[in-house]
Amino acid sequence: MSDLLNRRLSLLGANLPLLKQCLHGIERECLRVTDEGRLAQTPHPEALGSALTNEQITTDYSESLLEFITPALADPAKVLESLEQTHRFVYSKLGDEYLWSPSMPCTLPAEEDIPIAEYGTSNIGKLKHVYRKGLALRYGRTMQCIAGIHYNFSLPEALWPLLREAEGGQESDRDYQSSAYIALIRNFRRYSWLLMYLFGASPALDKGFLRGRPHQLEELDAETLYLPYATSLRMSDLGYQSNAQAGLTPCYNNLSSYTDSLRKAVGTPYPPYVEVGTHKDGEWVQLNTNILQIENEYYSNIRPKRVTYTGERPIQALTSRGVQYVEVRCLDINPFLPVGIDLTEARFLDAFLLFCALENSPQLDNGECGQCTSNFLTVVKEGRRPGLELRRDGQPIGLKAWASELIERIGQLAELLDRANGGDEHAKALRAQQAKVDDASLTPSAQVLARMTEHDESFVKFALRQSRLHAETFRDQPLPVERQQAFETLARESLAEQARLEQQEVGDFDLFVGAYQASILAISN
Ligand SMILES: Nc1ncnc2c1ncn2[C@@H]1O[C@H](COP(=O)(O)OP(=O)(O)OP(=O)(O)O)[C@@H](O)[C@H]1O
Ligand SMILES: N[C@@H](CCC(=O)O)C(=O)O
């Protein structure tokens, strides 16, 4: 435990009400599938509103990949309640379709038959569609059908001036806050392998997902590939990672070096993409030929974030107003949980992220950067291997020993959170994680394999069974009338908003794309 963390714990202990003011928001993605577990080929249900303008229900990559977004709330229980209500509303409009329970996709049709999400005829709607055509070109539509949970988290803004004063920081409150979030991200890079071990839930996938690509997976049955000790194939090089971005790991020394790295990536042509060009047969096929079309394309495990104004780009918001929260993007959907995540996980994440924010966080040199990546990839592919060792400060260390030590250190933040909120929910959440460290069979990835073996079923059959189970739960609990009506009103209003945008928006799409691209090239930090 560093002196810095001890000092910060004391300061927090003297300001406990602040620990009730952290904000949490969840984004949950899931595929719409038929009752046979095949990808739905139907359009985004109109009863769910406009995917372009409905702030709670939209689509991610595919027309069949739903994304549910909760508001940012202080009580994670209320966030999960909001997410659960969205699921219940959606199920009231899905007809005979289901929400696919895990992260890895169902049996998919041919690449060209995976429908790319449509957002209408406004310029921003067309830009979102062309961006997705570019993703198809660059990474394939199949990979983009993977679904994740994104956990958004912020500490109370009032905390930062307190810390800055206590530590004699000379920078502005805004710069101190941004630096503190970048320091959180550096510690997240150091320790997020632990989240993969504890919450990874994608040890297996449908064989068709690989489209015949070479792999080192093992065959579980005729339709299923897996690795016996994997925790999250979704976060491995076979899943939501990309080799084209391998050299991209931005520098997390400070906010400007981070935004600089991204600005360079969205402004630097990438020869294989240049060869393809932005148009084919007169049709847009990608927004530009740069390493990243836009900053959203950088698939990092965690992102510094600032809520954007209408039409503003993420880098513009970060550069002008600093970091406001972090988006944790590496969490798998737990197929045993109706909404893919539960309160125990959320409470652990809160204590973990507070630990990352407040523990000493030196700059990452190249050696340590590589070590962080190597530890993460080792755990996603074989985190449950008995006796597995990782590397810390260049030395081997047993995963279980390091995990136990980390959980003990995180326990001090859990204790403060419990003192602030009353009860012992955070301490209980940590004990549940320690139990998984002591017995790997308790991890969700082990449970997925155990359940498939127990029922002698393929990944797809297991996932469909879970999807049907959760569908029943949601359909058996329709929303109270006033909540149902509130969702229906939101949907109607979003459709009207999209129609207004399409009537209002004038101007040439090519010029719109050019202006969008230019909007961040001119930014100076
Ligand atoms: N200050 C904050 N602290 C914690 N969470 C926040 C904060 N502000 C916003 N959020 C949450 O962050 C999430 C933002 O999700 P949303 O999809 O709207 O934006 P985005 O992730 O930037 O968009 P995209 O997914 O298109 O990149 C929401 O769940 C929201 O509740
Ligand atoms: N579907 C991706 C995230 C998509 C996006 O970049 O938002 C995931 O599995 O997390």
Ligand SMILES: N[C@@H](CS)C(=O)O
């Ligand atoms: N959400 C993913 C897929 S569209 C992205 O923004 O790249």
